[in-house]
Amino acid sequence: MSGEERARAARNLAHLLDATRSPGRRMLDQVLASGKQSPLARELTYGVTRHFYSLSAELQPLLERPLRDRDLDLFALMLVGAYQLRHLQIPPHAAINETVAAAHPLGKPWARNLINGVLRSLQRSPTPTPQDDSVRYDHPSWLIERVSKEYPDQWRDLLSANNARAPMAIRINLTRTSVQDYTHLLGSANIASQPGWLPETVILEQPMPVAKLPGYAEGLVSVQDAGAQFAAYLLTERLSAPSSILDACAAPGGKTFHLLERAPHAKVSAMDVNSSRLDTLRRSAVRLGHEVRTLCADASNDRLAARYDHILLDAPCSGSGTLRRHPDIKLLREPADVGVTARVQALLLRHLWHALRPSGTLLYCTCSLLREENDSIVAVFLNTHTDASAAPIELPSGAATRYGWQLLPLDPRTDAFYFAALVKSK
Ligand SMILES: C[S@@+](CC[C@H](N)C(=O)[O-])C[C@H]1O[C@@H](n2cnc3c(N)ncnc32)[C@H](O)[C@@H]1O
Missing domain, CATH: 1.10.940.10 (NusB-like)
Structure with a gap:
């Protein structure tokens, strides 16, 4: 056996x-x-x-x-x-x-x-005794080179953190239950947990199969990294009235649903170029009880019919911030891949900017820790768009970058994420 x-x-x-x-x-x-x-x-x-x-x-x-x-x-x-x-x-x-x-x-x-x-x-x-850093830190040499250059004081700790097991974080669906009631359900099922940063975030002491989470099938809860949950937080903090929001790279829907749970009166449209991933999003919407408009389109190219009050661009990226969950990225990615995703990210940002209303915010985020996909994309964008400015961001973990904020798995509660809030002038 x-x-x-x-x-x-x-x-x-x-x-x-x-x-x-x-x-x-x-x-x-x-x-x-x-x-x-x-x-x-x-x-x-x-x-x-x-x-x-x-x-x-x-x-x-x-x-x-x-x-x-x-x-x-x-x-x-x-x-x-x-x-x-x-x-x-x-x-x-x-x-x-x-x-x-x-x-x-x-x-x-x-x-x-x-x-x-x-x-x-x-x-x-x-x-x-390992003879080279790749063996010592269990990472490909090219990535070690980049991380050590970009994080000269933290790179060793970062590489070790990447080799740790990721925690399992969940998000309570506040449209279906309350934090108090759901925490009580966890306690009754003897599932030990700690609160995360947001009221709806819970970090489990031990990972477990999702289907065994109390109320999972009934849509009371979703699995989502605690750091990823800051995306919806950052955008909904900026809403003053019921707004229209485009989640431009939405599937499988983690951030779309969180937006709807934090701002149930917002009109959220979920777009993705990948139709089978959008199908997964639609199935999860049914489980969670959310109504969401879905659009299968290429956000870097297709004509966008409407203009939105706010846009979330959770861009496709190298995934270099998620190596604890996806260690295969270390084996599969090549250095040139980062340049390829960076070009797509820049294209998405430029194209989506036209679909944002004046005074609106486009929240750009990636699950990467590499500057080429983060601040560098935003720097070029700001240089070429005089109607854009980066609003300050402050979160309880991670550190400010020149234009946004970087979470790192040095704090074991989160994967690495980058956020930049780009505001369009009136
Ligand atoms: C990082 S994932 C999004 C994760 C999602 N926001 C969530 O929280 O569950 C990036 C997504 O971008 C989509 N994507 C890639 N290129 C795209 C494009 N040109 N237009 C629209 N979606 C695209 C991918 O299919 C993928 O689902």
Whole structure:
């Protein structure tokens, strides 16, 4: 049984590693969604992905000769074994035996001795002193270079924070229940939690399956990072009367619904270019009891028929602020990808500005910690738009940047997010 779970994790990882060598990359979420996964298989898959650089650096010298391309699943299985030996409290003999047993469900029983030999050598050797930063911090070199340049005093702590497990934060749907009633429900279900920054934010002591959250199916609650919840806060703080709001990159809808929960009288339109992600948004709207107008359109190009009082642009980005939740980004992204998303972000911002009414605010945000996607985009935009100015932002975590605000996972309650509030002159 446990051999099966280790084989499942090895298959997941082989898919991911294969994706790093070919175009049309599949993210780990998609790989995991395509098969039945046990909690152990998930833990092993995420754990290996998080520590890929150090684990593979330890394994490579133990292989007498390189594995054939078609045996990538065996290398993945060895990584699963190495992760258990170096990072989990599983007794080493059990970890090794179960990993060796997984060669059978992988259809490669001939590899049992090979896996056994490699893992026993690893068990006997002390953890080596890493020779380079990529291995020491379990990040790709290009990202370490950029983070260390942009955060000269914090980069080591930031990289370590990226390798931690993310907390599970939830958002109480204030249109369906109250903070007091929902907190009471959590207490009755013995789910330990702490309050977040906003009244509706709750941080759970232990992550749990969403379906087990009290009232989840009835729409009392959603899962959303505590830092991400500042987007709707920042925009709704600026509303003086019922307003029209365009959420231009809305799917799967986390921020759209939060806007509606904070400002139930606002007319919110949710736009996204991806129709299947919009379908997910529509299904969640039904669960949460929200009425939202949806538009499938390209916000960087399509003609926008209306003008809105306010716009939220939660732009597609590198995701470099979410490595705790998506460690596969470290393996899949390449340095050139950041430039590509930055061009899209600049285009989206320029195009959407035409759809904003005078005196309105466009809240630009990303889940990136890289300046190229954040302040640099806003700097160029402000230089070329004399009718735009950046309003000051202040939040209880993170730090001000030249034009906006940056949250960082140095505060373990949040992923990294960037916000800039751009106001159009009258
Ligand atoms: C960061 S995600 C949005 C997350 C969402 N705001 C939330 O809180 O759930 C970025 C979204 O932008 C969408 N997107 C990318 N390019 C777009 C474009 N040109 N026009 C509209 N949407 C776009 C993607 O499909 C993706 O759903």
